[in-house]
Amino acid sequence: MSGFHEVRFPLRLALGATGGPVRRTDIVNLSNGRESRNQRWRDSRRSYDAGSGVKSLADLYAVLEFFEARGGQLHGFRFRDPVDWTSCGPGGAVSASDQAIGMGDGMNAAFQLVKTYSDSAGSWVRRIAKPVAGTVAVSVDGVAKPAGSFVADAATGIVTFLAGHVPAAGAVVHAGFEFDVPVRFDTDRIELNLAHFDAGRIPAIPLTEVLA
Structure with missing residues (x-):
């Protein structure tokens, strides 16, 4: 059963994450050239990529361990927004x-x-x-x-x-x-490749906000 774990994603990795608020707006272009805009989501929802915070093999292992302990997307967890906390x-x-x-x-x-x-x-x-x-x-x-x-x-x-x-x-x-922001992993797969990592490629670690 899914749930929420009151643990925080490693802070040293969160500080290097990218992302922020996402909103959903429908835009219809009218025949007179004007726009009709409708807000589909009342509230914004945060989305992040924590991959940019990974700097070492130790960081990769910390993500792997945390990912497995959460069961991938199954359980939510705490995340510190690097800008708004x-x-x-x-x-x-x-x-x-x-x-x-x-x-x-x-x-x-x-x-x-x-x-x-x-x-x-x-x-x-x-x-x-x-x-x-x-x-x-x-x-x-x-x-x-x-x-x-x-x-x-x-x-x-x-x-x-x-x-x-x-x-x-x-x-x-x-x-x-x-x-903190309540989030979950937005993938059930973390792809680690040491050869690419050594060459400067950073794995994608997508996170998305959940209602808590």
Whole structure:
């Protein structure tokens, strides 16, 4: 049975990966020369090639071992996007005020971590399901919450406030965090060729994002 393994693809290989978000848009060319565009996917889906991170025979073996342990495409796993892996921008320090994740009503104790991408013309809210354990910081109405006032589930991205700390009605909840992307191998075959590798050819290691 397929499932998800809460393990991370080797970080040293992920840092050299290529890829990013993919969207699916239907474009119809009209008779008057204009276009009609329709968004088929509500959310983007990340796609990567981790082959460019392979630099040595030891790296090749690490991929082989990880691939076999996941059963090829069978089980998902964590992957750190080399560019987008924190609640803030590149080079910034994660803080409890980075991302708005909800507003209190005095009763709801659970809030899903999200990250918002926006500019003056539009925005998109991304659900964060795989935060890195120990990195989640939370604030309510600008006041940082201490450890022991909430728990953050690293497998779902849900922050739950404990009794006595549930946000009051109208209180804005923010969070900061590091996170991984839930992915799987997008192939059941990893083709290794040492002769080609020595000559500078890098094996393709396709990964695709999955819902977690």
